[in-house]
Amino acid sequence: MPGPSARSGTTRTGSVLPTRGTSVVVRFGRWFRRSRGGRRGDVGRPAAQPQQAQEETTPAPVAAAAGVPDPVLAVPWGIRVAAEVIWRLLVIAAGIWVLARALGSVRVLVFAFVASLLISALLQPTVSRLHRHRVPKGLATVCTALCGFLFLGLVGWFVVWQVMRNLGELSDRLQDGTEDLRRWLADGPFHVTEAQIDDFTEMLRAGSGAGGQNLTDVGIHGVTLVAELVTGALLALFSTLFLLYDGPRIWNWSLKLIPASARPALAGAGSHAWRTLTAYVHGTVVIAFIDALCIGLGIFALGVPLALPLAVVIFLGAFVPLVGAVISGALAVVIAFVTEGLFTALLVLLVVLGVQQLEGHILQPFILGRAVRVHPLAIIFSVAAGGLVAGVGGAVVAVPLVAVLNTVVGELRHHDPARNAQAPHPVPAAEKDQ
Secondary structure, three states: OOOHHHHHOEOOOOOEOOOOOOOHHHHHHHHHHHHHHHHHOOOOOHHHHHHHHHHHHOOOHHHHOOOOOOHHHHOOHHHHHHHHHHHHHHHHHHHHHHHHHHHHHOHHHHHHHHHHHHHHHHHHHHHHHHHHOOOOHHHHHHHHHHHHHHHHHHHHHHHHHHHHHOHHHHHHHHHHHHHHHHHHHHHOOOOOOHHHHHHHHHHHHHHHHHHHOOHHHHHHHHHHHHHHHHHHHHHHHHHHHHHHHHHHHHHHHHHOOOOHHHHHHHHHHHHHHHHHHHHHHHHHHHHHHHHHHHHHHHHHHOOOOOHHHHHHHHHHHOOOOOHHHHHHHHHHHHHHHHHHOHHHHHHHHHHHHHHHHHHHHHHHHHHHOOOOOOOHHHHHHHHHHHHHHHHHHHHHHHHHHHHHHHHHHHHHHOOOHHHHHHOOOOOOHHHHHO
């Protein structure tokens, strides 16, 4: 009598056996097809069941850590935002540093181009006025640029000539002033002894003697500086000629390097920036002339030597707002103190302070007006940063650069893309002339 396994048609291992009424070959073929169906991907997958069962019984690492929160979500939202902002700021700072290093390697070209921009902003109204009076544009450009550079050269020659002419008198007065200062320190309220004064004098002599050992290096540096100045002056001259003659076409060509969607905004910001730069240069020249005239007349009336060279220095120092006026005024006070005494120096100080108050409260608001809207604190920090980065040249160009950037950012913030998309694009001035 067959057992339970035989009656059910299966063995203890689960294999299918032939039953009564069914052909052994047919039953074996069905079993073979079902067993190969798991390998071929048929429905049912009987051969894949042990593997799936094994995978289900094996504990996965993710299932073991199902109760732990996501590390990203564990960081507070404020810290994540701060991290996103910080790494973007670091990328921007790295880009600015690389750009500054690249510009520093060609600083002669940069300063020459910036000087040509400032000179072009000063001379461009003259060229336009001559061109409106039927003077050819090329002739008007050449005459205006040459006259401007010739004037600058004459001013420099006049300063050097006046200094060399009064150098002997200034040296004698400097010695007398030094003796007066020595007696005042000894007999004055500080009660400095003669031994302390002699020690200080010997220290100055030792320092000058140690510096004299590097005369060769100083001479080489001086020759290099003169070569850079000559090269920069020539580059500025040619750049000024091209900017005065072909400025609109150069600007339109520069706009073609920018994506078309950003051109209308930058074109409007560029025109406002040029007007700001022109107003700044013209206003600064007028204010510098008034400062130099008033302080120069005051110094001349008080009998201080080198009145005209000091007036020229005050005129040039006015191009560095706030800081330049203080330094040039301090130089005038020191020369007055050394050559004429304490009372004359105090009078010169009063003249300088009075002119600076006139400049700060009347001249700048009236002449510059709202064309250059830069806070005095921003002026001080920009001049200090420009001086630290690029020396005197950086201090000179810092304020106009900040003024232009302020205008550009303001125009881009108030730019309306929909209005510019509906309005027709203006025809460049260079193309109208053609």
